[in-house]
Each structure stands twice: as structure tokens, then as C-alpha cells.
Amino acid sequence: MHTIDFDLDREHVELNQLLKLVGLADSGGQGKAIVASGEVTVDGAVELRKTAKIRAGQIVRVGDAEIRVLAAHG
Numbered sequence: 542m543h544t545i546d547f548d549l550d551r552e553h554v555e556l557n558q559l560l561k562l563v564g565l566a567d568s569g570g571q572g573k574a575i576v577a578s579g580e581v582t583v584d585g586a587v588e589l590r591k592t593a594k595i596r597a598g599q600i601v602r603v604g605d606a607e608i609r610v611l612a613a614h615g
């Protein structure tokens with residue numbers, strides 16, 4: 542499993558956009574398809590809402606990738 546640290550520079554990011562921003566999806570549309578497939582978990586639970594609000598502190602897993610959502614320090 543490889544870990545991706547994502548610095549969140551706002552209150553939240555939509556799940557499908559997060560997948561695009563970290564490079565696991567080529568587009569928001571592909572991100573939505575990945576979420577719809579049931580392959581994505583948020584904090585250990587399967588997440589099927591494509592635009593679920595992901596906030597700092599949450600862990601998103603897709604396949605062998607783990608995305609740690611961190612609060613950006615600015």
C-alpha cells in the first residue's frame with residue numbers, strides 16, 4: 542500500500558475531486574465512476590456518495606492507495 546498525503550486548503554473537498562487531485566482519477570467523471578464501483582472507503586467504511594465532503598483528518602482508501610487528508614498550514 543502506498544500513502545498519499547493531501548494538504549487540504551479549504552474546509553472540505555468532494556470525494557470525486559480528491560481522487561482527481563491526487564492523481565488516482567484522470568477526471569472528476571472518472572472519480573465518480575470509481576466511487577460508484579464501491580472501491581472507495583472513508584475511515585474504513587465504503588463510501589458511495591460521489592460528492593461526499595472529505596475533511597482534514599479523514600483517511601480515504603482506493604485499492605492499494607491510502608490518502609491521508611491533512612489540514613494545510615498556511
